[in-house]
Amino acid sequence: MGYFWEGHICQCLSRISSFRRDSPVTIFGNRRKTGKQFVESVIGLAQGLLEIGLRKGDVVAIAAMNSDLYLEWLLAVAYVGAIAAPLNYRWSFDEARVAIEVVTPVMLVVDESCSFWSLELQNTNLDFLRWHAFLENLSSLHSNTGNVLHTETLKKPSQISELLDYAWAPEGVALICFTSGTTGRPKGVTITHTALIVQSLAKIAIVGYNEDDVYLHTAPLCHIGGISSGMAMLMVGACHILIPKFEAKSALKAIEQHHVSSLITVPAMMADMVSNISLNQEKKGWKGGEHVKKILNGGGGLSIALINKAATIFPCAKLLSAYGMTETCSSLTFMILYNPSGKKLDESFQKICGNKSSVINKPGGVCVGKPAPHVELQIHGDGSSLIGRILTRGTHVMLRYWDQSPTAVSKFEEGWLDTGDIGWIDDYGAVWLIGRLNGRIKSGGENVYPEEVEAVLRQHPGVSSAVVVGLPDSRLTEMVAACIQIKEEWKWNNQVTGHLLEREDIKLSSDILLLHCKQRNLSRFKIPKIFILWRKPFPLTTTGKLRRDEVRRQVMAHLQVFPSHL
Structure with a gap:
C-alpha cells in the first residue's frame, strides 16, 4: 500500500531533471554532475538495489564523510521504499556497533574513513547484515566474503525517461537519524518523508533558498541539520558543493572558488572561519564572502561580537539562527540576526539583545525567534508561571x-512532543529558551538552569565561554559553580577583590564576575558560588554538543587539588 496522500523526498528529482538538466547539481572535487546525470545515477542505483533484493522497509546504514555519492544513496534508498540510517563517521567501532544493533540494517555502506567498520563486522555474527558496500571502489581493501558491493558496480544503466515508481516504507518512514545524546547511548529517531518535506518548505520560505543558490555542505550528512538543509536545496534544484568534512581553510576555499551563496554553521564553525580570515587577511585579501547571501546558524547562539565579525567577512549575507532538535526534524524556530540591507543587526534582534524592553518584568533566557509556519508550540507549566516545558506537535515531529513502540515513548503527552527544554513565549510570539530540564540544578529548593547563567556570564567582555554545573552541597543540595574560559588578552587574578584591581578592563576575578551577575539582575540563588578558571577545551560529543556531565565530573575530581583553575 502506497502513501499517495503524503509527500516523498524523491519528488525533487522531477524538478532537478528538468530545471537543471544540463547545469551542475553536485560538485565534489573534480567530479561534476548535471541534473540529468545526477538523476540517472540515483535511478540506476535504485534499480541495482532492487535487483539484489532490497525491499520496502529494509534499513540501510551509511557511514561516510560528505560526498555526491552520499546524496545519491540517501535518495536511492528512499526511492525503493527502504530506510536510510546515517551513522556518525567519527564514532568508534563499538559506538557504531551499538547503533547497528539498534536499527538492524540489511546493508552497511561505508567510505574509506569507516572501512574498518565493515571489515570488522564481516567477522561478527550479525545475521541481519546481508550486504557490505563501499561508496568508492577501494581496491586496497580486502574482504573475507563475497557480498561486498560498490556504488558504480551496483548502478544499472538508466535514462530519465525510464523513471521507476518510487515506493514508501511502512508508515512513510524515510530516515532513522541518531541523536547525539550527551549521556547514555544515542537513540535512532524515526523521521517521515512528510516531516523532511515540511521542514524543507519552512527553510525555503524563511531563509529564502532558491534554484539560483550554490550551497556548501558544511554540516555532515549524518546530522539532521545537514540532511534537512541539503533536502531543501534538492527540492529547489540548487547546486551542491560538497567537501568531505568541515575545515575552515577548505570551506573558505570552496566558498571563494565556487561563489557559494548559502551555507549553514554552528558557532564553532563561524568562529573558525572568522579566525582563519583574520590570520590570513594581511597576506592576501579574501573576497569570497561577497557572494554569500544566506547563512543559517544552529547548535547554539552566536554572540553579538561574532555576529559583527561574521558581517565583515560575509557583508552581503542575511544571517539567521534556528533552534530545534533531531526529534523535530531540525528547526522549530527562526530569527534574523543580521540584515545586510541595513548593514546592521536586525532591528528586532537588536531590541531583544539591547534594552530588552519587550521583556521587562518577564522571565529571562535567550530568545530563539518565532516558530516556523508548520510548527505548533505550547508551554506546559504549573499555571502559576510563564515558564514551563516547551512542547510541540505537527507533521515535523x-x-x-526506532526500537520503541509509540505507546512506550514517554516524550509524548497527548500528541505533544516534550522537547526537554524549559522556556516561555513573549507577547510577540517569540520563544525564550531558559535551559534543559535534565540539566537543571536544584539549589536551596530553587530551580537553576545552567544556560541562563551562562548567557549572563558570556556578556562580560573578558569571558569567551562559560559552563555552569551543580556540585553536591549538604546545605543547598546542589551548589552553582561556573567554569570560565577567558579571552586571550585578559588575565585572571583571584587574589584581590574587583574594586582594588588596576586595569579592570583586562583583569578578571571571582569578585568581578560576582558583581557582573548582580548588575545583570541575576537572581541571588542563580549566581555561582564558585568560579573556576578553565584552561582547556570543554569536552564535547562527536557532534559538538557540550558534555556537561563530564565537566561536572572533572570539577569534582580536581576542585580540591586545583581550587582556582583546571
Missing part, C-alpha cells in the same frame, strides 16, 4: 524512537 518524529514517529518515535
Whole structure:
C-alpha cells in the first residue's frame, strides 16, 4: 500500500531533471554532475538495489564523510521504499556497533574513513547484515566474503525517461537519524518523508533558498541539520558543493572558488572561519564572502561580537539562527540576526539583545525567534508561571524512537512532543529558551538552569565561554559553580577583590564576575558560588554538543587539588 496522500523526498528529482538538466547539481572535487546525470545515477542505483533484493522497509546504514555519492544513496534508498540510517563517521567501532544493533540494517555502506567498520563486522555474527558496500571502489581493501558491493558496480544503466515508481516504507518512514545524546547511548529517531518535506518548505520560505543558490555542505550528512538543509536545496534544484568534512581553510576555499551563496554553521564553525580570515587577511585579501547571501546558524547562539565579525567577512549575507532538535526534524524556530540591507543587526534582534524592553518584568533566557509556519508550540507549566516545558506537535515531529513502540515513548503527552527544554513565549510570539530540564540544578529548593547563567556570564567582555554545573552541597543540595574560559588578552587574578584591581578592563576575578551577575539582575540563588578558571577545551560529543556531565565530573575530581583553575 502506497502513501499517495503524503509527500516523498524523491519528488525533487522531477524538478532537478528538468530545471537543471544540463547545469551542475553536485560538485565534489573534480567530479561534476548535471541534473540529468545526477538523476540517472540515483535511478540506476535504485534499480541495482532492487535487483539484489532490497525491499520496502529494509534499513540501510551509511557511514561516510560528505560526498555526491552520499546524496545519491540517501535518495536511492528512499526511492525503493527502504530506510536510510546515517551513522556518525567519527564514532568508534563499538559506538557504531551499538547503533547497528539498534536499527538492524540489511546493508552497511561505508567510505574509506569507516572501512574498518565493515571489515570488522564481516567477522561478527550479525545475521541481519546481508550486504557490505563501499561508496568508492577501494581496491586496497580486502574482504573475507563475497557480498561486498560498490556504488558504480551496483548502478544499472538508466535514462530519465525510464523513471521507476518510487515506493514508501511502512508508515512513510524515510530516515532513522541518531541523536547525539550527551549521556547514555544515542537513540535512532524515526523521521517521515512528510516531516523532511515540511521542514524543507519552512527553510525555503524563511531563509529564502532558491534554484539560483550554490550551497556548501558544511554540516555532515549524518546530522539532521545537514540532511534537512541539503533536502531543501534538492527540492529547489540548487547546486551542491560538497567537501568531505568541515575545515575552515577548505570551506573558505570552496566558498571563494565556487561563489557559494548559502551555507549553514554552528558557532564553532563561524568562529573558525572568522579566525582563519583574520590570520590570513594581511597576506592576501579574501573576497569570497561577497557572494554569500544566506547563512543559517544552529547548535547554539552566536554572540553579538561574532555576529559583527561574521558581517565583515560575509557583508552581503542575511544571517539567521534556528533552534530545534533531531526529534523535530531540525528547526522549530527562526530569527534574523543580521540584515545586510541595513548593514546592521536586525532591528528586532537588536531590541531583544539591547534594552530588552519587550521583556521587562518577564522571565529571562535567550530568545530563539518565532516558530516556523508548520510548527505548533505550547508551554506546559504549573499555571502559576510563564515558564514551563516547551512542547510541540505537527507533521515535523518524529514517529518515535526506532526500537520503541509509540505507546512506550514517554516524550509524548497527548500528541505533544516534550522537547526537554524549559522556556516561555513573549507577547510577540517569540520563544525564550531558559535551559534543559535534565540539566537543571536544584539549589536551596530553587530551580537553576545552567544556560541562563551562562548567557549572563558570556556578556562580560573578558569571558569567551562559560559552563555552569551543580556540585553536591549538604546545605543547598546542589551548589552553582561556573567554569570560565577567558579571552586571550585578559588575565585572571583571584587574589584581590574587583574594586582594588588596576586595569579592570583586562583583569578578571571571582569578585568581578560576582558583581557582573548582580548588575545583570541575576537572581541571588542563580549566581555561582564558585568560579573556576578553565584552561582547556570543554569536552564535547562527536557532534559538538557540550558534555556537561563530564565537566561536572572533572570539577569534582580536581576542585580540591586545583581550587582556582583546571
